[in-house]
Amino acid sequence: MFDFSIVTRWIHSLLTSFMPEDLAVFIECLTIGICILLTYAIIAIIMIFMERKVCAAFQCRLGPMRVGPWGTIQVFADVFKMLIKEIIAIRHADRFLYNLAPYIVILASIMAFSCLPFNKGMAVLDFNVGIFFLMAASSIGVVGILLAGWSSNNKYSLIGAMRSGAQMISYELSVGLSLLTMIVFTDTMQFSEIVERQADGWFIFKGHIPAFIAFVIYLIAGNAEVNRGPFDLPEAESELTAGYHTEYSGMHFGLFYVAEFVNLFIIAGVAATIFLGGWMPLHIPGLDSFNTVMDYIPGFIWFFGKAFFVVWILMWFKWTFPRLRIDQILTLEWKYLVPIGLCNLLLMVIIVVFKLHF
Numbered sequence: 001m002f003d004f005s006i007v008t009r010w011i012h013s014l015l016t017s018f019m020p021e022d023l024a025v026f027i028e029c030l031t032i033g034i035c036i037l038l039t040y041a042i043i044a045i046i047m048i049f050m051e052r053k054v055c056a057a058f059q060c061r062l063g064p065m066r067v068g069p070w071g072t073i074q075v076f077a078d079v080f081k082m083l084i085k086e087i088i089a090i091r092h093a094d095r096f097l098y099n100l101a102p103y104i105v106i107l108a109s110i111m112a113f114s115c116l117p118f119n120k121g122m123a124v125l126d127f128n129v130g131i132f133f134l135m136a137a138s139s140i141g142v143v144g145i146l147l148a149g150w151s152s153n154n155k156y157s158l159i160g161a162m163r164s165g166a167q168m169i170s171y172e173l174s175v176g177l178s179l180l181t182m183i184v185f186t187d188t189m190q191f192s193e194i195v196e197r198q199a200d201g202w203f204i205f206k207g208h209i210p211a212f213i214a215f216v217i218y219l220i221a222g223n224a225e226v227n228r229g230p231f232d233l234p235e236a237e238s239e240l241t242a243g244y245h246t247e248y249s250g251m252h253f254g255l256f257y258v259a260e261f262v263n264l265f266i267i268a269g270v271a272a273t274i275f276l277g278g279w280m281p282l283h284i285p286g287l288d289s290f291n292t293v294m295d296y297i298p299g300f301i302w303f304f305g306k307a308f309f310v311v312w313i314l315m316w317f318k319w320t321f322p323r324l325r326i327d328q329i330l331t332l333e334w335k336y337l338v339p340i341g342l343c344n345l346l347l348m349v350i351i352v353v354f355k356l357h358f
Contacts, residue, residue, distance in 0.1 A: 002298065005121030032124055036114055040262060043113075047261035049075045050308070051315060058319040079254075087250035090152060097151035102248065102255035104144030109259040109266070111137035116269040117191045119279050119299040131179050131189040134270065135172070138225075141259070142168050148256075149244040160243030163233055163326055167224060170333045171231075174221035177341035178214040181348045182274050185211065195278035200285075202277035208356070210348040215275045217341050219314065222267035224329065226260060229318035233326050268310035272303060276310075279303040 015024035049072065056063030064071035090098060115134045117123035127133050142165055149161020185207055186194050203211050224231035227243075245256045272278060279299030283291045324332075350356075 002119075003121040004119055008121065036110065036124060040110060040113055041258075043265050044258040044262050045075050045079065047265055047311070048078075050311065051261065054312065054315045055319055058316070082251060082254040082257075085250040087252055090154075090247050093153045093247070094151035097147045098247075099252070101144045101148035101151060102245075102252045102259075104147065105141050105259045106255045108137055108139075108141035108144065109262050111140070112266050113262060115191065116266065116303075117195060117273060117278055118303050120192075120195075122300065123192055126190060126192050128188075128190045130191045131183060131274075135176060135179070138263075138266070139172060141263070145244050148248070152244075152247040154247050157244050157246045160246070164227055164244055167227065167231065167233070167326075167329055170330060171221040171224040171337075174217055174333060174337040174341050175225060177338070177345055178218035178221065179270075179274065181210055181214040181341070181345045182207070184345065184348050184352055191273055191278070194274055195280055198277040198280050200283065202275065202280070202282075204275045207275075208348075208351055210344050210351060211275065213340070213344045214348075215271065217337055217344070218271055218275070219310070219317075221333070221337060222271070223314050223317055224333070226263040226267060228260075228264060228314060230321040230324050231329055232318075232323060233329060264314060265307060265311060268307045268314065269303070271310045272306035276306045277302070278306075 012024065012028065015027060019027075052063045052071070052074075064074040067074040067077050089095070111125075112134055114124040115126075115130055115137070117126065125133065145168070146161050146165050149157045149159075149164075152158070182194075182203060183189055185203065186197055188194060188197075200206075204215055207214075245253055248256060279302050281291075281294035281297055281299075281302055283294060
Protein backbone atom coordinates (compact mmCIF):
# COMPACT_ATOMS: atom_id res chain seq x y z
CA MET A 1 0.00 0.00 0.00
CA PHE A 2 1.58 3.29 -1.15
CA ASP A 3 2.13 5.88 1.59
CA PHE A 4 1.44 9.43 0.37
CA SER A 5 3.37 10.88 3.33
CA ILE A 6 6.52 10.08 1.31
CA VAL A 7 5.37 12.56 -1.35
CA THR A 8 4.40 15.24 1.18
CA ARG A 9 7.75 14.96 2.99
CA TRP A 10 9.58 15.24 -0.34
CA ILE A 11 7.61 18.37 -1.28
CA HIS A 12 8.29 19.92 2.12
CA SER A 13 12.03 19.23 1.89
CA LEU A 14 12.06 20.62 -1.67
CA LEU A 15 10.37 23.87 -0.64
CA THR A 16 12.49 24.39 2.47
CA SER A 17 15.65 23.94 0.38
CA PHE A 18 15.22 27.35 -1.27
CA MET A 19 12.83 29.31 0.98
CA PRO A 20 12.22 29.92 4.72
CA GLU A 21 10.27 27.18 6.48
CA ASP A 22 7.44 29.54 7.50
CA LEU A 23 6.87 30.54 3.88
CA ALA A 24 7.01 26.87 2.82
CA VAL A 25 4.40 25.93 5.40
CA PHE A 26 2.18 28.81 4.25
CA ILE A 27 2.41 27.69 0.61
CA GLU A 28 1.67 24.09 1.63
CA CYS A 29 -1.39 25.13 3.64
CA LEU A 30 -2.65 27.30 0.78
CA THR A 31 -2.17 24.44 -1.71
CA ILE A 32 -3.93 21.96 0.58
CA GLY A 33 -6.83 24.38 1.03
CA ILE A 34 -7.24 24.75 -2.74
CA CYS A 35 -7.09 20.96 -3.19
CA ILE A 36 -9.76 20.49 -0.50
CA LEU A 37 -12.09 22.99 -2.18
CA LEU A 38 -11.57 21.41 -5.61
CA THR A 39 -12.16 17.91 -4.25
CA TYR A 40 -15.22 19.18 -2.37
CA ALA A 41 -16.67 20.66 -5.56
CA ILE A 42 -15.93 17.52 -7.61
CA ILE A 43 -17.53 15.27 -4.99
CA ALA A 44 -20.61 17.54 -4.96
CA ILE A 45 -20.96 17.31 -8.76
CA ILE A 46 -20.60 13.51 -8.69
CA MET A 47 -23.12 13.22 -5.85
CA ILE A 48 -25.73 15.37 -7.65
CA PHE A 49 -25.38 13.33 -10.85
CA MET A 50 -25.51 10.06 -8.89
CA GLU A 51 -28.63 11.20 -7.00
CA ARG A 52 -30.45 11.96 -10.24
CA LYS A 53 -29.51 8.67 -11.87
CA VAL A 54 -30.24 6.51 -8.81
CA CYS A 55 -33.58 8.27 -8.34
CA ALA A 56 -34.42 7.68 -11.99
CA ALA A 57 -33.49 3.99 -11.75
CA PHE A 58 -35.76 3.45 -8.76
CA GLN A 59 -38.58 5.23 -10.58
CA CYS A 60 -38.04 3.25 -13.81
CA ARG A 61 -36.89 6.19 -15.93
CA LEU A 62 -33.61 7.49 -17.38
CA GLY A 63 -33.00 10.76 -15.58
CA PRO A 64 -31.31 13.75 -17.31
CA MET A 65 -30.15 12.67 -20.77
CA ARG A 66 -30.23 15.76 -23.01
CA VAL A 67 -27.12 17.78 -22.03
CA GLY A 68 -24.01 15.78 -22.84
CA PRO A 69 -23.67 11.99 -23.18
CA TRP A 70 -25.98 10.29 -20.66
CA GLY A 71 -26.67 13.72 -19.18
CA THR A 72 -23.15 14.13 -17.77
CA ILE A 73 -22.97 17.85 -18.62
CA GLN A 74 -26.33 18.63 -17.03
CA VAL A 75 -24.82 19.15 -13.57
CA PHE A 76 -22.20 21.56 -14.94
CA ALA A 77 -24.96 23.52 -16.69
CA ASP A 78 -26.90 23.71 -13.43
CA VAL A 79 -23.80 24.88 -11.54
CA PHE A 80 -23.19 27.62 -14.13
CA LYS A 81 -26.84 28.67 -13.93
CA MET A 82 -26.62 28.83 -10.12
CA LEU A 83 -23.48 30.98 -10.27
CA ILE A 84 -25.03 33.63 -12.52
CA LYS A 85 -28.45 33.81 -10.87
CA GLU A 86 -29.25 36.92 -8.85
CA ILE A 87 -29.11 36.79 -5.05
CA ILE A 88 -32.40 38.42 -4.08
CA ALA A 89 -32.35 40.61 -0.97
CA ILE A 90 -35.25 39.85 1.39
CA ARG A 91 -37.07 42.82 2.89
CA HIS A 92 -37.17 42.98 6.72
CA ALA A 93 -34.68 40.11 7.01
CA ASP A 94 -31.69 40.25 9.34
CA ARG A 95 -29.27 41.03 6.52
CA PHE A 96 -26.04 40.08 8.27
CA LEU A 97 -27.22 36.74 9.68
CA TYR A 98 -29.15 35.96 6.49
CA ASN A 99 -25.93 36.26 4.45
CA LEU A 100 -23.77 34.55 7.10
CA ALA A 101 -25.86 31.39 7.55
CA PRO A 102 -24.96 29.55 4.30
CA TYR A 103 -21.25 30.15 4.89
CA ILE A 104 -21.47 28.65 8.40
CA VAL A 105 -23.13 25.56 6.93
CA ILE A 106 -20.52 25.18 4.18
CA LEU A 107 -17.64 25.87 6.61
CA ALA A 108 -18.80 23.12 8.96
CA SER A 109 -19.12 20.76 6.01
CA ILE A 110 -15.61 21.51 4.71
CA MET A 111 -14.07 21.08 8.18
CA ALA A 112 -15.69 17.67 8.53
CA PHE A 113 -14.73 16.76 4.96
CA SER A 114 -11.07 17.52 5.76
CA CYS A 115 -11.01 14.77 8.40
CA LEU A 116 -11.62 11.94 5.93
CA PRO A 117 -8.52 9.78 5.28
CA PHE A 118 -8.59 9.16 1.52
CA ASN A 119 -5.42 7.07 1.52
CA LYS A 120 -2.48 6.17 3.72
CA GLY A 121 -0.67 9.41 4.50
CA MET A 122 -3.37 11.40 2.68
CA ALA A 123 -5.38 12.74 5.63
CA VAL A 124 -5.45 16.54 5.97
CA LEU A 125 -6.58 16.65 9.62
CA ASP A 126 -5.39 13.52 11.40
CA PHE A 127 -5.68 14.43 15.08
CA ASN A 128 -5.40 11.99 17.96
CA VAL A 129 -8.97 13.09 18.77
CA GLY A 130 -10.13 12.98 15.15
CA ILE A 131 -13.60 11.54 15.77
CA PHE A 132 -14.23 14.10 18.52
CA PHE A 133 -13.14 16.93 16.20
CA LEU A 134 -15.35 15.60 13.40
CA MET A 135 -18.40 15.51 15.66
CA ALA A 136 -17.66 19.02 16.96
CA ALA A 137 -17.08 20.48 13.49
CA SER A 138 -20.16 18.90 11.94
CA SER A 139 -22.33 20.18 14.81
CA ILE A 140 -21.62 23.79 13.79
CA GLY A 141 -23.88 23.32 10.78
CA VAL A 142 -26.93 23.29 13.06
CA VAL A 143 -26.17 26.90 13.99
CA GLY A 144 -26.17 27.96 10.34
CA ILE A 145 -29.50 26.24 9.69
CA LEU A 146 -31.15 27.85 12.71
CA LEU A 147 -29.80 31.27 11.72
CA ALA A 148 -31.05 30.78 8.15
CA GLY A 149 -34.58 30.04 9.31
CA TRP A 150 -34.74 32.80 11.90
CA SER A 151 -33.11 35.57 9.84
CA SER A 152 -35.30 34.97 6.77
CA ASN A 153 -38.34 36.57 8.46
CA ASN A 154 -40.53 33.78 7.10
CA LYS A 155 -42.66 31.51 9.27
CA TYR A 156 -42.17 28.53 6.96
CA SER A 157 -38.39 28.96 7.07
CA LEU A 158 -38.49 29.26 10.86
CA ILE A 159 -40.61 26.10 11.26
CA GLY A 160 -38.29 24.21 8.91
CA ALA A 161 -35.22 25.40 10.82
CA MET A 162 -36.74 24.39 14.16
CA ARG A 163 -37.61 20.95 12.82
CA SER A 164 -34.15 20.54 11.33
CA GLY A 165 -32.42 21.71 14.51
CA ALA A 166 -34.43 19.35 16.71
CA GLN A 167 -33.85 16.45 14.33
CA MET A 168 -30.11 17.01 13.86
CA ILE A 169 -29.38 17.57 17.55
CA SER A 170 -31.40 14.47 18.47
CA TYR A 171 -29.82 12.13 15.96
CA GLU A 172 -26.30 13.35 16.73
CA LEU A 173 -26.67 11.42 19.97
CA SER A 174 -27.18 8.10 18.15
CA VAL A 175 -24.32 8.88 15.76
CA GLY A 176 -22.10 9.60 18.76
CA LEU A 177 -23.12 6.39 20.52
CA SER A 178 -22.35 4.34 17.41
CA LEU A 179 -18.92 5.95 17.05
CA LEU A 180 -18.29 5.61 20.79
CA THR A 181 -19.03 1.89 20.52
CA MET A 182 -16.27 1.55 17.93
CA ILE A 183 -13.91 3.77 19.96
CA VAL A 184 -14.30 1.33 22.84
CA PHE A 185 -13.45 -1.50 20.45
CA THR A 186 -10.42 0.22 18.87
CA ASP A 187 -9.15 2.19 21.90
CA THR A 188 -8.35 5.22 19.71
CA MET A 189 -10.05 8.24 18.15
CA GLN A 190 -7.47 8.82 15.40
CA PHE A 191 -8.78 7.92 11.96
CA SER A 192 -5.44 6.67 10.62
CA GLU A 193 -5.01 4.38 13.63
CA ILE A 194 -8.54 3.03 13.22
CA VAL A 195 -7.84 2.16 9.58
CA GLU A 196 -4.45 0.60 10.40
CA ARG A 197 -6.06 -1.71 12.94
CA GLN A 198 -8.33 -3.12 10.23
CA ALA A 199 -5.41 -4.56 8.23
CA ASP A 200 -6.32 -8.08 9.33
CA GLY A 201 -10.07 -7.62 8.93
CA TRP A 202 -12.69 -4.89 8.70
CA PHE A 203 -14.51 -4.06 11.92
CA ILE A 204 -17.88 -4.87 10.38
CA PHE A 205 -16.68 -8.51 10.25
CA LYS A 206 -14.47 -8.87 13.32
CA GLY A 207 -16.34 -6.54 15.68
CA HIS A 208 -18.97 -9.13 16.59
CA ILE A 209 -22.69 -8.27 16.77
CA PRO A 210 -22.21 -4.82 18.45
CA ALA A 211 -20.21 -3.55 15.47
CA PHE A 212 -22.98 -4.55 13.04
CA ILE A 213 -25.67 -2.99 15.27
CA ALA A 214 -23.60 0.20 15.56
CA PHE A 215 -23.24 0.25 11.76
CA VAL A 216 -27.01 0.00 11.22
CA ILE A 217 -27.75 2.66 13.86
CA TYR A 218 -25.10 4.91 12.33
CA LEU A 219 -26.62 4.63 8.85
CA ILE A 220 -30.12 5.47 10.13
CA ALA A 221 -29.00 8.32 12.38
CA GLY A 222 -26.53 9.70 9.84
CA ASN A 223 -29.23 9.75 7.18
CA ALA A 224 -31.48 11.68 9.55
CA GLU A 225 -28.74 14.11 10.56
CA VAL A 226 -28.25 15.30 6.98
CA ASN A 227 -32.02 15.68 6.48
CA ARG A 228 -32.25 13.02 3.81
CA GLY A 229 -35.41 11.05 3.09
CA PRO A 230 -37.33 9.54 4.73
CA PHE A 231 -36.15 12.04 7.35
CA ASP A 232 -36.48 15.12 5.12
CA LEU A 233 -39.42 16.62 7.00
CA PRO A 234 -37.60 19.98 7.52
CA GLU A 235 -37.82 20.38 3.71
CA ALA A 236 -41.36 19.03 3.28
CA GLU A 237 -42.48 20.66 0.02
CA SER A 238 -46.19 20.18 0.68
CA GLU A 239 -45.98 22.01 4.01
CA LEU A 240 -42.96 24.31 4.06
CA THR A 241 -42.09 24.98 0.39
CA ALA A 242 -38.35 24.32 0.82
CA GLY A 243 -37.87 24.56 4.58
CA TYR A 244 -35.16 26.72 6.09
CA HIS A 245 -33.74 27.84 2.71
CA THR A 246 -37.08 28.92 1.18
CA GLU A 247 -36.02 32.57 0.95
CA TYR A 248 -32.53 31.90 -0.43
CA SER A 249 -31.65 32.28 -4.10
CA GLY A 250 -28.60 32.23 -6.32
CA MET A 251 -25.37 30.92 -4.90
CA HIS A 252 -26.62 31.21 -1.32
CA PHE A 253 -29.14 28.48 -2.10
CA GLY A 254 -26.40 26.65 -3.99
CA LEU A 255 -24.25 26.49 -0.85
CA PHE A 256 -27.07 24.81 1.10
CA TYR A 257 -27.69 22.45 -1.81
CA VAL A 258 -24.03 21.46 -2.19
CA ALA A 259 -23.51 21.06 1.57
CA GLU A 260 -26.41 18.61 1.82
CA PHE A 261 -24.92 16.30 -0.80
CA VAL A 262 -21.35 16.48 0.48
CA ASN A 263 -22.57 15.91 4.04
CA LEU A 264 -24.13 12.70 2.75
CA PHE A 265 -20.72 11.72 1.37
CA ILE A 266 -19.08 12.59 4.71
CA ILE A 267 -21.50 10.29 6.53
CA ALA A 268 -20.69 7.53 4.04
CA GLY A 269 -16.95 8.25 4.23
CA VAL A 270 -16.91 7.98 8.02
CA ALA A 271 -18.88 4.73 7.82
CA ALA A 272 -16.40 3.38 5.27
CA THR A 273 -13.46 4.43 7.46
CA ILE A 274 -14.66 3.09 10.80
CA PHE A 275 -16.67 0.02 9.82
CA LEU A 276 -15.42 -1.01 6.36
CA GLY A 277 -11.67 -0.57 6.66
CA GLY A 278 -11.25 2.81 4.96
CA TRP A 279 -8.46 2.54 2.39
CA MET A 280 -7.56 -0.97 3.56
CA PRO A 281 -8.08 -3.68 0.89
CA LEU A 282 -10.18 -6.78 1.44
CA HIS A 283 -8.07 -9.61 2.84
CA ILE A 284 -9.35 -13.16 3.32
CA PRO A 285 -7.23 -15.35 5.66
CA GLY A 286 -5.70 -18.29 3.81
CA LEU A 287 -6.08 -16.81 0.31
CA ASP A 288 -2.61 -15.29 -0.10
CA SER A 289 -2.78 -14.90 -3.87
CA PHE A 290 -6.16 -13.14 -3.64
CA ASN A 291 -4.83 -10.83 -0.91
CA THR A 292 -1.78 -9.98 -3.02
CA VAL A 293 -3.98 -8.97 -5.95
CA MET A 294 -6.12 -6.83 -3.64
CA ASP A 295 -3.00 -5.02 -2.40
CA TYR A 296 -2.28 -3.79 -5.94
CA ILE A 297 -5.48 -1.72 -5.94
CA PRO A 298 -4.68 1.82 -4.69
CA GLY A 299 -6.05 2.77 -1.29
CA PHE A 300 -8.03 5.79 -2.48
CA ILE A 301 -9.96 3.53 -4.89
CA TRP A 302 -10.90 1.29 -1.98
CA PHE A 303 -12.00 4.30 0.07
CA PHE A 304 -14.12 5.92 -2.63
CA GLY A 305 -15.57 2.57 -3.68
CA LYS A 306 -16.72 1.82 -0.12
CA ALA A 307 -17.96 5.39 0.44
CA PHE A 308 -20.05 5.46 -2.75
CA PHE A 309 -21.42 2.01 -1.92
CA VAL A 310 -22.72 3.42 1.39
CA VAL A 311 -24.03 6.48 -0.47
CA TRP A 312 -25.96 4.17 -2.79
CA ILE A 313 -27.48 2.38 0.23
CA LEU A 314 -28.59 5.72 1.73
CA MET A 315 -30.08 6.81 -1.59
CA TRP A 316 -31.87 3.47 -1.72
CA PHE A 317 -33.40 4.34 1.67
CA LYS A 318 -34.55 7.74 0.45
CA TRP A 319 -36.29 6.54 -2.69
CA THR A 320 -37.88 3.50 -1.02
CA PHE A 321 -39.48 4.70 2.22
CA PRO A 322 -42.15 7.41 2.55
CA ARG A 323 -41.52 10.59 4.51
CA LEU A 324 -42.08 10.32 8.27
CA ARG A 325 -43.93 12.75 10.52
CA ILE A 326 -41.92 14.83 12.99
CA ASP A 327 -43.31 12.91 15.98
CA GLN A 328 -42.39 9.60 14.33
CA ILE A 329 -38.88 10.85 13.67
CA LEU A 330 -38.28 11.88 17.28
CA THR A 331 -39.99 8.76 18.63
CA LEU A 332 -37.67 6.57 16.58
CA GLU A 333 -34.66 8.36 18.03
CA TRP A 334 -35.53 8.72 21.71
CA LYS A 335 -37.56 5.53 22.25
CA TYR A 336 -35.65 3.10 20.06
CA LEU A 337 -32.24 4.15 18.72
CA VAL A 338 -30.87 5.73 21.91
CA PRO A 339 -31.79 2.80 24.21
CA ILE A 340 -30.51 0.28 21.66
CA GLY A 341 -27.32 2.31 21.22
CA LEU A 342 -26.71 2.45 24.99
CA CYS A 343 -27.27 -1.31 25.39
CA ASN A 344 -25.04 -1.95 22.37
CA LEU A 345 -22.30 0.19 23.92
CA LEU A 346 -22.54 -1.79 27.16
CA LEU A 347 -22.36 -5.04 25.19
CA MET A 348 -19.23 -3.86 23.38
CA VAL A 349 -17.61 -2.92 26.71
CA ILE A 350 -18.30 -6.45 28.01
CA ILE A 351 -16.83 -8.00 24.84
CA VAL A 352 -13.67 -5.87 25.08
CA VAL A 353 -13.17 -6.34 28.83
CA PHE A 354 -13.52 -10.13 28.63
CA LYS A 355 -11.67 -10.32 25.26
CA LEU A 356 -14.50 -12.07 23.44
CA HIS A 357 -13.77 -10.46 20.05
CA PHE A 358 -11.88 -12.05 17.17
